[in-house]
Amino acid sequence: MTAKPLLTALLPLVEDLSRELPEAERYRRLLDALRALLPCDAAALLRLEGQWLIPLAVDGLSTDTLGRRFKVDEHPRFQQLLASPAPTRFDSRSPLPDPYDGLVDGLHEQLHVHDCMGCPLMIDERPWGLLTLDALDPDRFDHLEPGALQAFASLAAATVTVAERIQHLARRAEDEHHRAEIYRQASGQQHQPMIGQSPALRRLQEEIELVGHSDLTVLVTGETGVGKELVAQAIHRASSRARSPLVSINCAALPENLVESELFGHVRGAFTGAQADRRGKFELADGGTLFLDEVGELPLTVQAKLLRVLQSGQLQRLGSDKDQSVDVRVIAATNRNLAEEVRAGRYRADFYHRLSVFPLHIPPLRERERDVLLLSGYFLELNRSRLGLDGLHLEADAQSALLAYTWPGNVRELEHLIGRSALKAWGRRADSRLLGLSARDLDIEQGVDMPMAAHQSPSPGTPPLPFSPDGDLRRATDSFQRQMIEACLTRHDHNWASAARELGMDRANLNRMARRLSLK
Structure with a gap:
Protein backbone atom coordinates (compact mmCIF):
# COMPACT_ATOMS: atom_id res chain seq x y z
CA MET A 1 0.00 0.00 0.00
CA THR A 2 1.43 3.40 -1.02
CA ALA A 3 1.73 6.38 1.27
CA LYS A 4 -1.06 8.28 -0.51
CA PRO A 5 -3.90 5.78 0.16
CA LEU A 6 -2.63 5.37 3.71
CA LEU A 7 -2.70 9.13 4.24
CA THR A 8 -6.15 9.38 2.65
CA ALA A 9 -7.53 6.76 5.05
CA LEU A 10 -5.89 8.24 8.15
CA LEU A 11 -6.54 11.94 7.51
CA PRO A 12 -10.21 11.91 8.67
CA LEU A 13 -9.11 10.30 11.95
CA VAL A 14 -6.45 12.96 12.48
CA GLU A 15 -9.09 15.65 11.92
CA ASP A 16 -11.43 13.89 14.38
CA LEU A 17 -8.81 14.14 17.13
CA SER A 18 -9.57 17.86 17.47
CA ARG A 19 -13.34 17.38 17.48
CA GLU A 20 -15.60 16.60 20.41
CA LEU A 21 -17.58 13.52 19.37
CA PRO A 22 -19.66 10.98 21.29
CA GLU A 23 -17.54 7.94 22.17
CA ALA A 24 -19.68 5.55 20.08
CA GLU A 25 -19.50 7.82 17.01
CA ARG A 26 -15.73 8.27 17.35
CA TYR A 27 -15.19 4.51 17.48
CA ARG A 28 -17.58 3.93 14.57
CA ARG A 29 -15.54 6.33 12.43
CA LEU A 30 -12.40 4.51 13.52
CA LEU A 31 -13.69 1.19 12.16
CA ASP A 32 -14.98 2.86 8.98
CA ALA A 33 -11.46 4.11 8.31
CA LEU A 34 -9.96 0.72 9.14
CA ARG A 35 -12.16 -1.10 6.63
CA ALA A 36 -11.43 1.53 3.98
CA LEU A 37 -7.70 1.07 4.53
CA LEU A 38 -7.68 -2.71 4.94
CA PRO A 39 -10.69 -4.30 3.16
CA CYS A 40 -12.25 -7.07 5.23
CA ASP A 41 -15.66 -8.55 6.00
CA ALA A 42 -15.69 -7.55 9.67
CA ALA A 43 -13.75 -5.38 12.10
CA ALA A 44 -14.01 -4.83 15.84
CA LEU A 45 -12.59 -2.64 18.59
CA LEU A 46 -12.45 -4.32 22.00
CA ARG A 47 -11.41 -2.88 25.35
CA LEU A 48 -9.53 -5.01 27.87
CA GLU A 49 -11.01 -4.94 31.37
CA GLY A 50 -9.27 -7.36 33.68
CA GLN A 51 -9.72 -10.79 32.14
CA TRP A 52 -12.51 -9.70 29.79
CA LEU A 53 -12.55 -8.16 26.32
CA ILE A 54 -15.56 -5.91 25.82
CA PRO A 55 -16.63 -4.87 22.29
CA LEU A 56 -16.96 -1.08 22.00
CA ALA A 57 -17.66 -0.98 18.26
CA VAL A 58 -18.17 -3.55 15.52
CA ASP A 59 -18.53 -3.24 11.77
CA GLY A 60 -19.70 -6.24 9.78
CA LEU A 61 -20.57 -8.33 12.85
CA SER A 62 -24.06 -9.02 14.22
CA THR A 63 -25.56 -6.51 16.62
CA ASP A 64 -25.57 -8.92 19.55
CA THR A 65 -21.74 -8.96 19.46
CA LEU A 66 -21.81 -5.62 21.30
CA GLY A 67 -23.50 -7.30 24.23
CA ARG A 68 -20.93 -10.06 24.56
CA ARG A 69 -18.10 -10.25 27.07
CA PHE A 70 -15.18 -12.41 25.91
CA LYS A 71 -13.13 -14.04 28.65
CA VAL A 72 -9.56 -13.91 27.38
CA ASP A 73 -8.41 -17.29 28.69
CA GLU A 74 -11.31 -18.98 26.86
CA HIS A 75 -10.27 -17.57 23.46
CA PRO A 76 -6.70 -18.56 22.46
CA ARG A 77 -6.67 -16.23 19.45
CA PHE A 78 -7.32 -13.24 21.69
CA GLN A 79 -4.58 -14.48 24.02
CA GLN A 80 -2.05 -14.55 21.18
CA LEU A 81 -3.05 -11.11 19.91
CA LEU A 82 -2.62 -9.58 23.37
CA ALA A 83 0.70 -11.35 23.91
CA SER A 84 2.33 -9.91 20.79
CA PRO A 85 3.16 -6.19 20.45
CA ALA A 86 3.08 -6.52 16.63
CA PRO A 87 0.16 -7.45 14.34
CA THR A 88 -0.62 -11.17 14.26
CA ARG A 89 -2.20 -13.10 11.39
CA PHE A 90 -3.60 -16.59 11.87
CA ASP A 91 -3.10 -19.23 9.22
CA SER A 92 -6.37 -20.21 7.50
CA ARG A 93 -5.70 -23.78 8.65
CA SER A 94 -5.24 -22.77 12.27
CA PRO A 95 -7.06 -25.18 14.60
CA LEU A 96 -7.77 -22.40 17.11
CA PRO A 97 -11.50 -21.52 17.25
CA ASP A 98 -12.38 -18.04 16.09
CA PRO A 99 -14.59 -16.07 18.53
CA TYR A 100 -16.47 -14.51 15.60
CA ASP A 101 -17.44 -17.75 13.83
CA GLY A 102 -21.11 -17.46 12.92
CA LEU A 103 -21.29 -13.77 13.89
CA VAL A 104 -20.52 -12.14 10.51
CA ASP A 105 -23.48 -9.88 9.75
CA GLY A 106 -25.88 -10.51 6.88
CA LEU A 107 -25.09 -14.20 6.49
CA HIS A 108 -27.87 -16.67 7.13
CA GLU A 109 -25.79 -19.81 6.93
CA GLN A 110 -23.24 -20.83 9.55
CA LEU A 111 -19.82 -19.86 8.19
CA HIS A 112 -16.38 -19.93 9.73
CA VAL A 113 -14.02 -16.97 9.52
CA HIS A 114 -11.11 -18.04 7.27
CA ASP A 115 -8.66 -15.15 7.44
CA CYS A 116 -8.05 -13.40 10.71
CA MET A 117 -5.58 -10.86 11.99
CA GLY A 118 -5.35 -8.21 14.66
CA CYS A 119 -3.11 -6.25 16.95
CA PRO A 120 -3.17 -4.80 20.45
CA LEU A 121 -3.74 -1.13 21.16
CA MET A 122 -1.01 0.10 23.51
CA ILE A 123 -1.57 3.10 25.77
CA ASP A 124 1.21 4.11 28.17
CA GLU A 125 3.04 0.95 27.04
CA ARG A 126 0.25 -1.27 28.33
CA PRO A 127 -2.35 -3.21 26.31
CA TRP A 128 -5.62 -1.27 26.32
CA GLY A 129 -7.52 -3.56 23.96
CA LEU A 130 -7.57 -5.06 20.48
CA LEU A 131 -8.30 -4.22 16.86
CA THR A 132 -9.40 -7.29 14.87
CA LEU A 133 -10.01 -7.90 11.17
CA ASP A 134 -11.75 -10.95 9.75
CA ALA A 135 -12.49 -12.21 6.26
CA LEU A 136 -14.35 -15.18 4.80
CA ASP A 137 -11.78 -15.45 2.00
CA PRO A 138 -8.70 -17.38 3.24
CA ASP A 139 -6.37 -15.33 1.01
CA ARG A 140 -7.77 -11.86 1.72
CA PHE A 141 -4.80 -10.59 3.75
CA ASP A 142 -2.01 -12.16 1.64
CA HIS A 143 -0.81 -8.83 0.24
CA LEU A 144 -1.56 -6.70 3.27
CA GLU A 145 1.41 -4.85 4.74
CA PRO A 146 1.64 -5.39 8.53
CA GLY A 147 3.12 -1.92 8.79
CA ALA A 148 -0.15 -0.39 7.58
CA LEU A 149 -2.08 -2.07 10.39
CA GLN A 150 0.64 -1.07 12.87
CA ALA A 151 0.40 2.56 11.77
CA PHE A 152 -3.35 2.45 12.03
CA ALA A 153 -3.14 0.90 15.49
CA SER A 154 -0.93 3.77 16.66
CA LEU A 155 -3.46 6.32 15.45
CA ALA A 156 -6.29 4.27 16.93
CA ALA A 157 -4.52 4.36 20.29
CA ALA A 158 -4.35 8.15 20.02
CA THR A 159 -8.06 8.23 19.18
CA VAL A 160 -8.87 6.13 22.22
CA THR A 161 -6.72 8.34 24.45
CA VAL A 162 -8.51 11.46 23.24
CA ALA A 163 -11.92 9.86 23.76
CA GLU A 164 -11.04 8.81 27.29
CA ARG A 165 -9.64 12.20 28.21
CA ILE A 166 -12.67 14.02 26.83
CA GLN A 167 -14.98 11.92 28.97
CA HIS A 168 -12.58 11.82 31.97
CA LEU A 169 -12.45 8.04 31.69
CA ALA A 170 -8.71 7.73 32.13
CA ARG A 171 -8.81 9.49 35.52
CA ARG A 172 -11.82 7.55 36.77
CA ALA A 173 -11.10 4.04 35.46
CA GLU A 174 -8.77 2.97 38.27
CA ASP A 175 -11.04 4.44 40.94
CA GLU A 176 -14.13 2.78 39.49
CA HIS A 177 -12.33 -0.57 39.42
CA HIS A 178 -11.29 -0.15 43.04
CA ARG A 179 -14.81 0.81 44.09
CA ALA A 180 -16.28 -2.17 42.25
CA GLU A 181 -13.87 -4.49 44.04
CA ILE A 182 -14.86 -3.03 47.42
CA TYR A 183 -18.51 -3.46 46.51
CA ARG A 184 -18.06 -7.10 45.51
CA GLN A 185 -16.21 -7.84 48.73
CA ALA A 186 -18.86 -6.11 50.83
CA SER A 187 -21.94 -7.55 49.16
CA GLY A 188 -20.67 -10.91 47.95
CA GLN A 189 -22.26 -10.20 44.56
CA GLN A 190 -20.73 -10.01 41.10
CA HIS A 191 -20.94 -6.75 39.23
CA GLN A 192 -23.27 -7.13 36.25
CA PRO A 193 -23.08 -4.48 33.54
CA MET A 194 -26.07 -2.54 32.21
CA ILE A 195 -26.20 -3.67 28.59
CA GLY A 196 -27.81 -1.52 25.90
CA GLN A 197 -27.57 1.53 23.67
CA ILE A 362 -36.81 1.68 34.66
CA PRO A 363 -38.22 1.27 31.14
CA PRO A 364 -39.54 -2.18 30.24
CA LEU A 365 -37.58 -4.18 27.69
CA ARG A 366 -40.24 -3.65 24.98
CA GLU A 367 -39.43 0.11 25.08
CA ARG A 368 -35.67 -0.38 24.67
CA GLU A 369 -35.66 -0.98 20.89
CA ARG A 370 -32.80 -3.24 19.79
CA ASP A 371 -31.28 -3.60 23.27
CA VAL A 372 -32.82 -7.07 23.30
CA LEU A 373 -30.15 -8.21 20.81
CA LEU A 374 -27.28 -6.77 22.85
CA LEU A 375 -28.63 -8.38 26.01
CA SER A 376 -29.02 -11.62 24.10
CA GLY A 377 -25.38 -11.43 23.09
CA TYR A 378 -24.36 -11.01 26.73
CA PHE A 379 -26.44 -14.02 27.84
CA LEU A 380 -25.30 -16.07 24.83
CA GLU A 381 -21.66 -15.55 25.75
CA LEU A 382 -22.33 -16.57 29.36
CA ASN A 383 -24.04 -19.76 28.21
CA ARG A 384 -21.37 -20.47 25.59
CA SER A 385 -18.80 -20.46 28.37
CA ARG A 386 -20.93 -22.61 30.69
CA LEU A 387 -21.55 -25.22 28.00
CA GLY A 388 -17.93 -25.25 26.80
CA LEU A 389 -18.84 -24.33 23.22
CA ASP A 390 -16.64 -22.62 20.63
CA GLY A 391 -19.49 -20.41 19.51
CA LEU A 392 -23.15 -19.71 20.26
CA HIS A 393 -25.09 -17.22 18.15
CA LEU A 394 -28.57 -16.25 16.96
CA GLU A 395 -29.85 -17.04 13.50
CA ALA A 396 -31.62 -14.27 11.57
CA ASP A 397 -35.11 -15.64 12.29
CA ALA A 398 -34.29 -15.87 16.02
CA GLN A 399 -33.25 -12.20 16.07
CA SER A 400 -36.51 -11.24 14.35
CA ALA A 401 -38.50 -13.29 16.87
CA LEU A 402 -36.77 -11.62 19.81
CA LEU A 403 -37.40 -8.16 18.38
CA ALA A 404 -41.08 -8.90 17.71
CA TYR A 405 -41.86 -10.25 21.19
CA THR A 406 -43.28 -7.95 23.91
CA TRP A 407 -41.36 -9.41 26.91
CA PRO A 408 -43.86 -9.32 29.79
CA GLY A 409 -41.10 -10.75 32.02
CA ASN A 410 -38.52 -8.25 30.72
CA VAL A 411 -34.77 -8.89 31.04
CA ARG A 412 -35.18 -11.75 33.52
CA GLU A 413 -37.44 -13.55 31.05
CA LEU A 414 -34.88 -13.02 28.25
CA GLU A 415 -32.06 -14.38 30.43
CA HIS A 416 -34.03 -17.51 31.29
CA LEU A 417 -35.14 -17.97 27.67
CA ILE A 418 -31.58 -17.79 26.30
CA GLY A 419 -30.27 -20.18 28.97
CA ARG A 420 -33.08 -22.68 28.41
CA SER A 421 -32.84 -22.53 24.62
CA ALA A 422 -29.06 -22.86 24.59
CA LEU A 423 -29.21 -25.93 26.82
CA LYS A 424 -31.92 -27.59 24.70
CA ALA A 425 -30.05 -26.87 21.45
CA TRP A 426 -26.83 -28.21 22.95
CA GLY A 427 -28.64 -31.35 24.09
CA ARG A 428 -30.03 -31.99 20.61
CA ARG A 429 -26.74 -31.24 18.85
CA ALA A 430 -24.16 -32.27 21.44
CA ASP A 431 -21.67 -33.21 18.71
CA SER A 432 -21.45 -29.61 17.45
CA ARG A 433 -19.08 -27.06 18.97
CA LEU A 434 -20.60 -24.12 17.10
CA LEU A 435 -24.32 -23.65 17.68
CA GLY A 436 -26.78 -21.24 16.12
CA LEU A 437 -30.14 -20.73 17.83
CA SER A 438 -33.11 -20.49 15.48
CA ALA A 439 -36.59 -19.15 16.24
CA ARG A 440 -37.67 -22.76 16.68
CA ASP A 441 -34.99 -23.25 19.35
CA LEU A 442 -36.24 -20.19 21.22
CA ASP A 443 -39.79 -21.55 21.18
CA ILE A 444 -41.10 -18.18 22.31
CA GLU A 445 -44.79 -18.70 21.58
CA GLN A 446 -45.07 -22.00 23.41
CA GLY A 447 -43.13 -20.71 26.39
CA VAL A 448 -45.26 -17.62 27.03
CA ASP A 449 -48.83 -18.48 26.09
CA MET A 450 -49.83 -18.90 29.73
CA PRO A 451 -48.33 -15.67 31.13
CA MET A 452 -49.63 -13.64 28.20
CA ALA A 453 -53.10 -15.07 28.61
CA ALA A 454 -53.07 -14.15 32.28
CA HIS A 455 -52.84 -10.47 31.37
CA GLN A 456 -55.86 -10.66 29.06
CA SER A 457 -59.51 -10.65 30.01
CA PRO A 458 -61.15 -14.03 29.37
CA SER A 459 -64.14 -14.15 27.09
CA PRO A 460 -67.54 -14.63 28.80
CA GLY A 461 -68.08 -18.18 29.96
CA THR A 462 -64.46 -19.19 29.28
CA PRO A 463 -62.16 -20.08 32.19
CA PRO A 464 -58.94 -18.04 32.18
CA LEU A 465 -56.83 -21.21 32.55
CA PRO A 466 -57.45 -24.55 30.82
CA PHE A 467 -58.32 -27.61 32.89
CA SER A 468 -60.20 -30.82 32.30
CA PRO A 469 -62.90 -31.60 34.91
CA ASP A 470 -63.49 -35.30 35.40
CA GLY A 471 -67.00 -35.00 36.80
CA ASP A 472 -65.96 -34.45 40.42
CA LEU A 473 -66.63 -30.79 41.28
CA ARG A 474 -64.17 -30.67 44.18
CA ARG A 475 -61.30 -32.11 42.17
CA ALA A 476 -62.11 -29.82 39.24
CA THR A 477 -62.15 -26.79 41.57
CA ASP A 478 -58.84 -27.80 43.16
CA SER A 479 -57.31 -28.33 39.73
CA PHE A 480 -58.43 -24.90 38.57
CA GLN A 481 -57.16 -23.19 41.74
CA ARG A 482 -53.83 -25.02 41.57
CA GLN A 483 -53.24 -24.00 37.93
CA MET A 484 -54.25 -20.41 38.58
CA ILE A 485 -51.95 -20.06 41.59
CA GLU A 486 -49.02 -21.69 39.77
CA ALA A 487 -49.44 -19.38 36.76
CA CYS A 488 -49.65 -16.34 39.03
CA LEU A 489 -46.54 -17.37 40.95
CA THR A 490 -44.68 -17.86 37.67
CA ARG A 491 -45.57 -14.34 36.55
CA HIS A 492 -44.31 -12.90 39.84
CA ASP A 493 -41.15 -15.02 40.04
CA HIS A 494 -42.58 -16.95 43.03
CA ASN A 495 -43.16 -13.81 45.06
CA TRP A 496 -46.06 -14.92 47.26
CA ALA A 497 -46.99 -11.42 48.42
CA SER A 498 -47.29 -10.11 44.86
CA ALA A 499 -49.24 -13.22 43.80
CA ALA A 500 -51.66 -12.80 46.71
CA ARG A 501 -52.25 -9.18 45.78
CA GLU A 502 -53.06 -10.07 42.15
CA LEU A 503 -55.38 -12.86 43.26
CA GLY A 504 -57.16 -10.52 45.67
CA MET A 505 -56.31 -12.68 48.69
CA ASP A 506 -54.68 -12.21 52.04
CA ARG A 507 -51.15 -13.62 51.95
CA ALA A 508 -51.81 -15.94 54.93
CA ASN A 509 -54.95 -17.31 53.25
CA LEU A 510 -53.02 -17.96 50.05
CA ASN A 511 -50.36 -19.85 52.02
CA ARG A 512 -53.02 -22.02 53.66
CA MET A 513 -54.67 -22.74 50.31
CA ALA A 514 -51.27 -23.59 48.75
CA ARG A 515 -50.57 -26.10 51.51
CA ARG A 516 -53.99 -27.70 51.03
CA LEU A 517 -53.35 -27.99 47.30
CA SER A 518 -49.85 -29.45 47.94
CA LEU A 519 -48.15 -26.44 46.36
CA LYS A 520 -46.01 -25.95 49.47
Missing part, protein backbone atom coordinates in the same frame (compact mmCIF):
# COMPACT_ATOMS: atom_id res chain seq x y z
CA SER A 198 -31.21 2.62 23.38
CA PRO A 199 -32.20 6.22 24.18
CA ALA A 200 -34.37 4.94 27.05
CA LEU A 201 -31.41 3.18 28.69
CA ARG A 202 -29.08 6.12 28.09
CA ARG A 203 -31.56 8.44 29.85
CA LEU A 204 -31.72 6.01 32.76
CA GLN A 205 -27.91 5.86 32.97
CA GLU A 206 -27.71 9.65 32.96
CA GLU A 207 -30.20 9.81 35.85
CA ILE A 208 -28.25 7.14 37.75
CA GLU A 209 -25.04 9.14 37.32
CA LEU A 210 -26.81 12.32 38.43
CA VAL A 211 -28.42 10.95 41.58
CA GLY A 212 -25.47 8.70 42.37
CA HIS A 213 -23.34 11.69 43.31
CA SER A 214 -25.97 12.87 45.80
CA ASP A 215 -27.20 11.33 49.03
CA LEU A 216 -30.88 11.50 48.13
CA THR A 217 -33.25 8.64 48.86
CA VAL A 218 -34.21 6.95 45.58
CA LEU A 219 -37.40 5.05 44.74
CA VAL A 220 -36.80 2.70 41.80
CA THR A 221 -39.96 1.59 40.01
CA GLY A 222 -40.61 -0.71 37.09
CA GLU A 223 -42.18 -3.95 36.01
CA THR A 224 -41.10 -7.35 37.27
CA GLY A 225 -37.77 -8.42 35.77
CA VAL A 226 -36.49 -5.05 34.53
CA GLY A 227 -33.43 -5.09 36.80
CA LYS A 228 -34.26 -2.90 39.78
CA GLU A 229 -31.50 -4.38 41.92
CA LEU A 230 -29.02 -3.83 39.09
CA VAL A 231 -29.95 -0.13 39.08
CA ALA A 232 -29.55 0.04 42.87
CA GLN A 233 -26.07 -1.42 42.53
CA ALA A 234 -25.18 1.12 39.83
CA ILE A 235 -26.37 4.02 42.03
CA HIS A 236 -24.28 2.72 44.92
CA ARG A 237 -21.16 2.37 42.74
CA ALA A 238 -21.59 5.95 41.50
CA SER A 239 -21.90 7.35 45.03
CA SER A 240 -19.33 8.49 47.58
CA ARG A 241 -20.39 5.46 49.66
CA ALA A 242 -19.11 2.94 47.12
CA ARG A 243 -16.28 1.84 49.41
CA SER A 244 -18.82 0.96 52.10
CA PRO A 245 -21.25 -1.97 51.95
CA LEU A 246 -24.44 -2.21 49.93
CA VAL A 247 -26.84 -4.30 52.00
CA SER A 248 -30.00 -5.71 50.38
CA ILE A 249 -33.21 -7.01 51.89
CA ASN A 250 -36.30 -8.37 50.14
CA CYS A 251 -39.19 -7.02 52.17
CA ALA A 252 -41.69 -9.41 50.55
CA ALA A 253 -39.71 -12.51 51.52
CA LEU A 254 -39.85 -11.85 55.28
CA PRO A 255 -42.61 -13.01 57.62
CA GLU A 256 -44.37 -9.98 59.08
CA ASN A 257 -43.26 -10.78 62.63
CA LEU A 258 -39.56 -10.78 61.61
CA VAL A 259 -39.41 -7.60 59.51
CA GLU A 260 -38.55 -5.33 62.44
CA SER A 261 -35.83 -7.65 63.70
CA GLU A 262 -34.26 -7.91 60.25
CA LEU A 263 -34.28 -4.15 59.72
CA PHE A 264 -33.45 -2.83 63.18
CA GLY A 265 -31.93 -5.84 64.95
CA HIS A 266 -32.89 -7.16 68.38
CA VAL A 267 -31.51 -7.72 71.85
CA ARG A 268 -31.34 -10.99 73.71
CA GLY A 269 -34.74 -12.05 75.04
CA ALA A 270 -36.70 -9.66 72.80
CA PHE A 271 -38.82 -12.60 71.63
CA THR A 272 -38.84 -16.37 71.80
CA GLY A 273 -35.69 -17.66 70.15
CA ALA A 274 -33.73 -14.38 70.51
CA GLN A 275 -30.77 -15.93 72.36
CA ALA A 276 -28.25 -13.18 71.57
CA ASP A 277 -28.05 -9.57 70.45
CA ARG A 278 -28.23 -9.18 66.69
CA ARG A 279 -27.53 -6.26 64.40
CA GLY A 280 -30.15 -5.38 61.82
CA LYS A 281 -29.67 -4.41 58.20
CA PHE A 282 -29.50 -0.69 59.00
CA GLU A 283 -26.54 -1.20 61.31
CA LEU A 284 -24.83 -3.50 58.81
CA ALA A 285 -25.20 -0.79 56.15
CA ASP A 286 -23.93 2.02 58.39
CA GLY A 287 -21.84 4.35 56.23
CA GLY A 288 -23.12 2.66 53.07
CA THR A 289 -26.37 1.95 51.28
CA LEU A 290 -29.44 -0.09 52.20
CA PHE A 291 -31.51 -1.48 49.33
CA LEU A 292 -35.13 -2.19 50.27
CA ASP A 293 -36.50 -4.41 47.52
CA GLU A 294 -40.29 -4.92 47.26
CA VAL A 295 -40.76 -2.00 49.66
CA GLY A 296 -44.44 -1.92 48.77
CA GLU A 297 -44.95 -5.07 50.88
CA LEU A 298 -43.95 -3.48 54.20
CA PRO A 299 -46.69 -3.48 56.89
CA LEU A 300 -48.02 -0.09 57.97
CA THR A 301 -46.54 -0.48 61.48
CA VAL A 302 -43.05 -1.01 60.08
CA GLN A 303 -43.48 1.93 57.69
CA ALA A 304 -43.93 4.24 60.70
CA LYS A 305 -40.71 3.03 62.34
CA LEU A 306 -38.78 3.24 59.11
CA LEU A 307 -39.98 6.80 58.64
CA ARG A 308 -38.32 7.76 61.94
CA VAL A 309 -34.99 6.27 60.83
CA LEU A 310 -35.14 8.06 57.48
CA GLN A 311 -35.94 11.38 59.15
CA SER A 312 -33.55 11.30 62.11
CA GLY A 313 -31.05 8.48 61.53
CA GLN A 314 -32.08 7.06 64.92
CA LEU A 315 -33.27 3.49 65.54
CA GLN A 316 -33.93 1.12 68.40
CA ARG A 317 -33.26 -2.57 68.32
CA LEU A 318 -36.30 -4.70 69.00
CA GLY A 319 -36.62 -5.13 72.78
CA SER A 320 -34.35 -2.16 73.58
CA ASP A 321 -35.14 1.43 74.57
CA LYS A 322 -31.68 2.70 73.64
CA ASP A 323 -31.34 4.89 70.54
CA GLN A 324 -28.58 4.20 68.03
CA SER A 325 -27.44 6.51 65.25
CA VAL A 326 -26.83 5.25 61.72
CA ASP A 327 -25.67 6.95 58.54
CA VAL A 328 -27.41 5.06 55.74
CA ARG A 329 -28.48 6.02 52.25
CA VAL A 330 -31.72 4.22 51.30
CA ILE A 331 -32.64 2.99 47.84
CA ALA A 332 -36.08 1.38 47.62
CA ALA A 333 -37.69 -0.56 44.78
CA THR A 334 -41.18 -1.73 43.94
CA ASN A 335 -43.30 -2.86 41.01
CA ARG A 336 -46.42 -1.47 42.71
CA ASN A 337 -47.99 1.95 42.14
CA LEU A 338 -47.37 3.36 45.61
CA ALA A 339 -49.22 6.60 44.88
CA GLU A 340 -52.33 4.52 44.17
CA GLU A 341 -51.69 2.49 47.34
CA VAL A 342 -51.58 5.75 49.32
CA ARG A 343 -54.90 6.88 47.85
CA ALA A 344 -56.40 3.51 48.74
CA GLY A 345 -55.20 3.84 52.36
CA ARG A 346 -52.88 0.86 52.14
CA TYR A 347 -49.67 2.89 52.35
CA ARG A 348 -48.55 5.81 54.50
CA ALA A 349 -48.38 9.06 52.55
CA ASP A 350 -45.54 10.49 54.67
CA PHE A 351 -43.44 7.35 54.22
CA TYR A 352 -44.10 7.31 50.46
CA HIS A 353 -43.00 10.93 50.08
CA ARG A 354 -39.88 10.27 52.15
CA LEU A 355 -38.96 7.33 49.88
CA SER A 356 -39.65 9.06 46.58
CA VAL A 357 -37.34 12.06 46.97
CA PHE A 358 -35.83 11.02 43.64
CA PRO A 359 -38.13 8.65 41.71
CA LEU A 360 -36.37 6.59 39.05
CA HIS A 361 -38.42 4.57 36.57
